[in-house]
Structures are given as C-alpha cells and as structure tokens.
Amino acid sequence: MTTKTVNTKARTRARNADKIATVIIVALALSIVVILIGLLGFILFRGLGHISWDFLTSKPQTIREGGGIGPPLFNSLYLLVLTMIITIPLGLGGGIYMSEYAKPGKITGFIRLVVEVLSSFPSIVIGLFGLLVFVNTMGMGFSLLAGALALTIFNLPLMVRITEQAFASVPREQKEAGLALGLSKWKIITSIMLPVAIPSLVTGTILAAGRVFGEAAALLFTSGMTTPPLNFSDWNPLHPRSPLNPLRPAETLATHIWKVNSEGLAPDAIQIAAGASAVLVIMVLIFNLLARWGGRTLYRYMTASKRMN
Amino acid sequence: MAMPFSTEDLSVYYGEYQAIKNISLGFPAKTVTALIGPSGCGKSTFLRSLNRMNDEIAGARSTGHIWMDGIDLASPSTDVIKLRQRIGMVWQRPNPFYKSIYENIAFGPRYYGIKNRKKLDEIVETSLRRAALWDEVKDRLKESALSLSGGQQQRLCIARALSVNPQILLLDEPASALDPVSTGKVEELISELKSDLRIVIVTHNMQQAARVSDYTAYFYLGNLVEHGETNKIFTNPEKNSTQEYIMGRFG
Amino acid sequence: MEHSKVTPREAQRRRLPLEKHRLEDWIGKIYTSVCVVFLIAVIVSIVYFVTSKGVATFAVNGVSLTEFFFGTHWAPDAAEPSFGALPAISGSFMVTLLAALIASPLSIAAALFMTEIVPTFGKRILQPAIELLSGIPSVVYGFIGLTLIVPFLRDHVGGQGIGVGAGALVLSIMILPTITSVAADALASLPRGLREASYALGATRWQTIYRVVLPTVLPALLTGIVLGMARAFGEALAVQMVIGNAPYIPTSLLESASTLTSVITLGMGNTAMGSIQNNALWSMALVLMLMTFVFILIIRLLERRNRV
DSSP, rough: OOOHHHHHHHHHHEEEEHHHHHHHHHHHHHHHHHHHHHHHHHHHHHHHHTTOHHHHSOOOOOOSSOOHHHHHHHHHHHHHHHHHHHHHHHHHHHHHHIIIOOOHHEEEEEEHHHHHHHHHOOOHHHHHHIIIIIIIOOOOOSOOOHHHHHHHHHHHHHHHHHHHHHHSSOOOHHHHHHTTTTTTTHIIIIIIHHHHHHHHHHHHHEEEEEEEEHHOTTTTTTTOSSOOOOTTTTOOOTTTOOOOOOTTTOHHHHHHHHHHEEEEEESSSSHHHHHHHHHHHHHHHHHHHHHHHHHHHHHHHHHHSOOOO | OOEEEEEEEEEEETTTTTEEEEEEEEETTTOOOEESSSSTTHHHHHHHTEEEEEEEEEEEEEEEEEEEEEEHHHHHTOOHHHHHEEEEEOOSSSOOSBBBHHHHHHHHHTTTTOHHHHHHHHHHHHHHHHOOOOHTTTTTTBBBGGGSOOHHHHHHHHHHHHHHHOSSSESSSSSTSSOHHHHHHHHHHHHHHHSSSSEEEEEEEEHHHHHSSOOOOOOOTTTTEEEEEHHHHHOSSSSSSHHHHHHHHHO | OOOOOHHHHHHHHHHHHHSHHHHHHHHHHHHHHHHOOOOOOHHHHHHHHHHHHHHHHHHTSSOOOHHHHOOOEEETTTOOOEEOHHHHHHHHHHHHHHHHHHHHHHHHHHIIIIIIHHHHHHIIHHHHHHHHHHHHHHHHHHHIIIIIIIHHHHHHHOOSSSSSHHHHHHHHHHHHHHHHHHHHHHHHSSHHHHHHHHHHTTTTTHIIIIIHHHHHHHHHHHHHHHHHHHHHHHHHHHHHHBBOSSSSSSSSTOOOOOOOOHHHHHHHHHTTTTTTHHHHHHHHHHHHHHHHHHHHHHHHHHHHHHHH
C-alpha cells in the first residue's frame, strides 16, 4: 500500500513537471515565432511605405532629402552575377572532387578542414584580405571585380559543400549503371549524375546567392563605398562610366544601408535605410521562395512523366 | 584449354577478408549460367568482379584471371572502361537514368561514336524490341524513364545494356524486386537472349534458376561447391550441401 | 601469360573510341584538382597575409605583446599612441558569451518544440521560418537593432540604449537560427527506439527529454552553441552599428563599448597601409583568425565525442 502511494505521488509529480516543461518549451518556441514575425513585420512595415518606383531607380543623395537606391540595387545584382560566374565553376569542381575523387585519408581530411576553416572565417577578415591582395597588391583598386573575388572566397566553401552533398546523394545505382555501360568517370559525373543532382544544386545555389546578396562586411574595403556617376545608356564594359565596367567602385544595397546608418547626413537617412532594408529582405524572401520552388519544379520535371530530352 | 570466357583462380578480398576463394569457372557461349547459394556466399561479389565493378569499392582487390578471347580482364593493365563496354549488367533494383526512354537507350551508342540520328533510332528500336518493351513504349519515347512501372524500368535497363551489343550479360537478381507478371516477362526474355550472348544470372529463386539456366554453380562461404548442368545439379547433385540448399529452398 | 590489351583490329571492329574516355577522365581530374588547389591556395594565403601583417605590429613596430593584449588604452592616433586592445578583445568576448547565453535556451526550446512536441507544425512552419531568419543580412539586423532595440532599451531600461546589451541582443537573434538548426538536426537524427523505450518504461515526455534525449545530444547541442558563438565573434557590422564604439571596458551592459570587428571596421578606412595604426588593426584581425581556429578545434573535439 505505502509503495503504491509513493509511486502515485511520484507519478503525479512527474506529470506536473511534464506539464510545466511543455508549457515552458511551447512558450519559448512561440516567443521565437513572435520575434520573427515581429522583426519581419517591422522591417516591411517601416520600409514598404518608402518604396516607390522613384526610390528604386533614383540616385542616392548625400546631404539632401529624397535619395534613392537605384545604383546600389543595380550594383548588388551585377556583383551577384559576377560572383556567381566565378564561384559556380570553382565550387562545382571542388565539390565534385570531394564527392567523387577524394579517397578517404589524410589529404581529404585536410581539404575538409580547409573548407570548414574558410567557411567560418569572419567576413570582415576576408574583406581585409581582399583589400590587401586584390585592391592593393594586384592593383584592382576599389572595384566590382575585387568585390566579386572577395565574395567568391566568402561563398566558395558553401558552394563546395552544396555540390558535395548534392553529388553524394545521387543514388549509387546511377553511377553503377554508367560504369557498366563503359562510360568514363567524367562522363558519368557530367551526364548521369549532374542531371540527378541539379535540383538540389539549384536550391543550394540560390540560397547561397541570397547570402551573397546581403553581405556587406567583405565589401566595405573591396568594392568600396561609393559609386561613380554612371551612364545607364552605355553598356560597354570597357567604358569607365558604363554600369558594367567591372573595374569601377560600387556601393551595394547592403553597404549603402550600413553607410546611411553610420554616417548618413541626409535628413531622411532613417527612412532610406528602412526602405533599403525592406528591399533587401524582400529580395532574400524571393531568393528563398525561388530556391524552394525551383528545386521542387526541377525535381518534378526530371522525374515526372513530362516530355523531356 | 581456356574457354572464351572463364575465370581462373579468381579471389576477391575486402581488406583482409577473402570473399571469393580461388574460383575457376567457365561460361560457354549461348548459355545461361545461374549462380546460387545462401546470402553472403559470394555469388554477387563474384558476378561484380567479372566486369570489375568491385574496383569501385574502397579496399577491394582481387587475384587470379578472367579470360575473354585470350585477354586477361583482371590484369591491372586492361582498360576497365573498354572491358565494360563488352559486358552488360543489370541489377536487382531497376536504375534507369534520369532521362527520357529514348535517351536511356541512345546514350551508350552515342557515347561510342554513333552520331547518325537514323542509326540511333534504329538501335533504340532494336534494343527495345529485344527487351520486349517496344510495343509498350514506342509512343512515349520522349517521356521520362522514371514514369515507367518497375517491371518496364527493368526491361528498359536490359534494353540499355543490349544497346551497345555486349557479348556477355550479367544479371544480379534481375527479377527479385518485380511482380510475378514482370518476372515472367524477364525470364522469357532471358531465354530468348541467350541465342545471341552468354548470360550469368545471380538468383535466390530456385525455380527461376531451374527454369532459365543451362548451367548452375552453387556457392557457399566464398567457395564454388559444385558446378554442372542445371538438370543434374537440381536432380542429382554430387555434394550433400548442394542438395540441402536446393531442397531447403524447395521445401 | 600474355596481358595484351584489346588489339587495334578488335577496337576498330567495335568502333570504340580509342582514347576518348582517357582524355575525359584526365580533363575531369585536372579540372577538379585545380579547383581544390585554388581553395587550398586561398586559405594558405589568407593565413599567411593576416599572420605576417598582424605580427608586424610587434616585430616591426615594436609594440609589446603585453601592451596589446593587456593594455586598456586604445589611442592609435594620439600624440603618444597607445595600442591596448583589451577593451576590444574583452568586448568581443562579452557580446559573444552574452549572445550565447540568451540564444541557447531559446534555440534548444525551439528545437525541442520542432522535434519532440509538434513535429508537423515545427517542420512545416517553424523550420522554414528559421531558415529564412538565417538568410537575413547582418546590416538589416544592425538596422533593426538601431531602430528597435536601442530605443527600447533607452526608454525602458536606461542609459543611451547603445552598448554591450544591445550588441548582445542583436547577436543573439542572429545566432538563433544557427543553434536551432544544428540542435534540431541532432534531435531528428536520434533513433526512434530511444524515445519509445523510455515511454515504454512509463516515463513522461519531459522525463524522456530530460533524462534520455538531451544527454544523448548534448555534444551536438554544444557544437551548435559554439558554431553560433563563432558567428557572433566574427560578426562585424551589426554589432558595430549598435555597440557605441567607445574604446573602454564597460562596467555595465548599458555602456558603450567596442569589439575587435567594430574597431577594424571603423579604423581600416582611415589608416594608411603599412602604418603602425594599420598594422595594429591587422593584429586584431589575427586575433579574430586565431579565435576562429579555436572555435573549430572545439567543434572538432565535440564531434569526436559525439561519435564515440
């Protein structure tokens, strides 16, 4: 009888503890959701009112009111394109090496460590390195090219990991089928495995692109914090005033937000920062949705009974 | 005298473990040889070593010879890729490429240098006909191979292996993941195909071995216990352990 | 025995491309190796440049290690310049530890919520939301800090709002997704049988979580926390925007302070390459880099423990 009472008591206590713990966990988790929604809502609420076609296309102002974010927005997009042009081939190659060529051993372990170290480097350190090597030593000056190279270093470890995982998750049977057919290893990688890996490669790459799009610390001292006057009717990359000239300095959306917040003199600096932040967050949202949707659509396209080549 | 396709003292090791022990086995032309034995007896490893698929497994190595037209396929100097172009292989689980039905078949021949569209069309049709799949898919060649049923996918894989005109076809439990109707079709196919090439098939299904094969080899613990005409192995085996295995499976 | 290759006649008859596949494999090997060599070259040169520049402060400019690491006075531009980096170093550690303290319980709760309590809702709503949170750029966090957290602290807690507390709050939001996703992955990868065995013994959910689940995933949880701390330690702009950038060791959470990253961010544009002022900033970058190595070392040790 006594043991039974003790047991019941212990059980009641355990049940109460369980209830309390559940309530606490749920409360904490919900508070995160609230914080999240609050932050997103705040950014969008603060910024959306300021976004207009004029804001998105006109030039920033240093002292006067009414500056826009046209050139920084263009710079961000163009820099993203330049970065991805450099990063994707390098990242694919590195990731394929890790997944398909590296044999388990010391060297592979070392390369893995390198990728890990590079991916955890503070981006400001990568920016400093870019300043020293690309901007000064190689003489690129503050330029889109120097910025793109710095962002490549920033993004490369992620691309390598994405590629490695995408290839590692291709069913082994696919590779075996190619081998048995007498295809070379490289042909199997490019023609058999790559199509299977494409959906997750696309998802990962777009997410990585979102990260690149918002990066600022690595750019302050590489692509610079100014934009020269641009002639948006001149698309020859060799002309100094062409927007496409890779050797001109370029302030991106993210660096613009930082600059406006820390040294903005315009009376509407806060509104501009709010508008620009909202644009940045919306772009990240778009990248996120695009990544999910793109990966899923591609996967369905590859596997479903649609016409394909 | 070595047969046109045979192994001689073939051993396979995974690290220190010897999975296949000194096996000498010949595969006559226009015949089906079934490899049987309990799980882990080494029959699949043996099959995979015939086109050196074990090369892809880290830590695997082999000794001995695999003779084909006087060439030792097991020799390190043999070009593995070229060797595999002459030996087709089909697995337990169908593994069509993530491509269209047409592309699954045309991929190999095109890689071997056939660019002519008409010639490729011809190869696709012949291969699919030989795999008894043509009538079912001729109107949907551009569709993804993954839209086919499991049994169709498996026949597509056989057609893919046939597309490059191999001299040998290795089948690793090709019907064990299929429904009875598809299994019947695949078995029928094997009997038809043997008029052109030699076939080696690993199977767990005794009735299947008895139905499709001319010769049977019984493996146990990495050893070749007994090898002979299927009729004899199934009705009057020399070794007790062979009889027990076959009876056990029947009973 | 003859080990002859396929005879030329044979090859011709079968119309095999003689060397095509060799060439392809050669190209593939070279291409992927070049990419990996590039990767290694990048990391080696970063380590080399940061180290050589960072060491120059001490080796060339003669600043003493004691002054740099223990000096509390940072005045590189004064008539009698002083290079005490302790305020920045301690500032970095303070915001990092505080951020981890705030974010860890929240993150672990979120991970438990997602995996143990309402897996469907967690997977469908919370997880994508947290992934999204991790994608928001750091300048946006800085802006949020500046326009939301700082005024809130100023109006409701006291002080000027900017300072260590604001920096730690901003960082804690930033590292929340990192810790949560590592913790959730670890929890999700636990074998089902583990929980079921505990439930079968009559344990409640909390008992199962507390006595079985959490101890099992503890190394992974710590890994997540260290990863988050590494991110916080290296974060530059978001912190710089809200911490106030005063070169002192603060005595309260509401006081303005500085971190290694904030000093570098503000100073790098105003100093000339090669000057002592500039080299001192590189020394700070060197400290950042060395701390990155320390964080990775800890993570590796934790992962080793996790595997056993």
